[in-house]
Amino acid sequence: xxxxxxxxxxxxxxxxxxxxxxxxxxxxxxxxxxxxxxxxxxxxxxxxxxxxxxxxxxxxxxxxxxxxxxxxxxxxxxxxxxxxxxxxxxxxxxxxxxxxxxxxxxxxxxxxxxxxxxxxxxxxxxxxxxxxxxxxxxxxxxxxxxxxxxxxxxxxx
Amino acid sequence: xxxxxxxxxxxxxxxxxxxxxxxxxxxxxxxxxxxxxxxxxxxxxxxxxxxxxxxxxxxxxxxxxxxxxxxxxxxxxxxxxxxxxxxx
Numbered sequence: 001x002x003x004x005x006x007x008x009x010x011x012x013x014x015x016x017x018x019x020x021x022x023x024x025x026x027x028x029x030x031x032x033x034x035x036x037x038x039x040x041x042x043x044x045x046x047x048x049x050x051x052x053x054x055x056x057x058x059x060x061x062x063x064x065x066x067x068x069x070x071x072x073x074x075x076x077x078x079x080x081x082x083x084x085x086x087x088x089x090x091x092x093x094x095x096x097x098x099x100x101x102x103x104x105x106x107x108x109x110x111x112x113x114x115x116x117x118x119x120x121x122x123x124x125x126x127x128x129x130x131x132x133x134x135x136x137x138x139x140x141x142x143x144x145x146x147x148x149x150x151x152x153x154x155x156x157x
Numbered sequence: 158x159x160x161x162x163x164x165x166x167x168x169x170x171x172x173x174x175x176x177x178x179x180x181x182x183x184x185x186x187x188x189x190x191x192x193x194x195x196x197x198x199x200x201x202x203x204x205x206x207x208x209x210x211x212x213x214x215x216x217x218x219x220x221x222x223x224x225x226x227x228x229x230x231x232x233x234x235x236x237x238x239x240x241x242x243x244x245x
Contacts, residue, residue, distance in 0.1 A: 048166050050229055053213035118210070118231050120166035131167035133233030134204070 001075040002058045004049050004119075009077050014093035017075040023095035027102040029110050031090040033083050040125045047080045047089060050118035054078070057117045065094070065109050069101035076109065078119055089121075158183060158224040160190060167232045168207065171200040187211055187228055188218025194230075206233055 001017035011028065018026055033045045062074045072095040083089045092109050096102035113119075121132045162177050169175050181190055187209045195201045209216050210229040222228065 050163070050165055050210075050213075050231070053210060053229065056213055114234065116215070116234065118165065118229070118234055120232065120234060122166070131170070131232070134167040 001077065002055050002062060003076075004051060004054060004078050004080050006079065006081040009079055009088040009091050011088070011091060014075040014077060014091050018073040018093045018095040020072040020095045022097055023072045024097050025099035025102045026093060026095045027099070027106040029090075029092040029106045030088045031110065033085050033087055033089050035085045037123060040123075042085065043124045043126065044082055044084055045089065046082045046122040046124065047078070048120045048122070049078065049080045054117050054119055058113060061109055061112045061117070064112070065105040068108070069096070069105040070098075071096040071101050071105045074105065074109065076113070078113075078117075080119070158185065158222060158226075160185075160222055160225075161227045162190070162194065163227060163229045165229070165231060168201065168204055168230050171204055172198045174198065181222065185222050186218060187216055187220045187222060190222060190228060191218070191230065201230070204232060207231065 001014065009030075011030070014028065015026065033042075035042050058076050058078070062076060065071065065074060073093075074095075075093045076091070078090045079088065090110070090113070092106050092113075094102045094106045094109070096105070123130050123132060158181050160179050160181055162179060164172060164174055164176070179190060179193070181193075191201075191207065191209065201207070208231040209218060209220075210231055211220055211222065211226050213227070213229070215231075
């Protein structure tokens, strides 16, 4: 289960999707919208996705996780549009025979998702709004201006 | 060749354009089209870091385009950090 949704994420759907008789562990990660960032009070967050490519990139990350760790199933749902404070913006569930690989695969999946999946976050605060990662010089490694780089799907060598 | 170009998030807002179409000569690369677009839309240059995807796959600037391709201009994603290494 890899999808985007503009409705609230239903966690039970992820748990159902990763249910597996061989599993002895299910790890669930939920990313929630927080009310502050960079010393600013955040009023709401809005997510925009490149539909089609985003799901494809998520599937590739999940495939990489499966090839690296002994896990049974993995499910990823990312919300788009306006997400009120305190709500889930992304959820990842991983089932495995043992908890170690499930934890590691879940961590890997959210880390990679935030690095490469074309989903953007706009932060609304009192007096303005900003796309996270947009300010020149604030990110450092996206790429050099005018020299676009493709992300790596395997940063560990 | 006719190419569809998609702009997202900060790039869409800076330029006021979500989708545009360009006719380009055979052999034009993704990077060359980006450079041409930067001439037409100076706001793109101010945006700084842009990654490229062709038909929903990240690609290098040297990638030649084909007729009907969809080129996406991708500003930094929500995690805001990209490894330097190439996918290959």
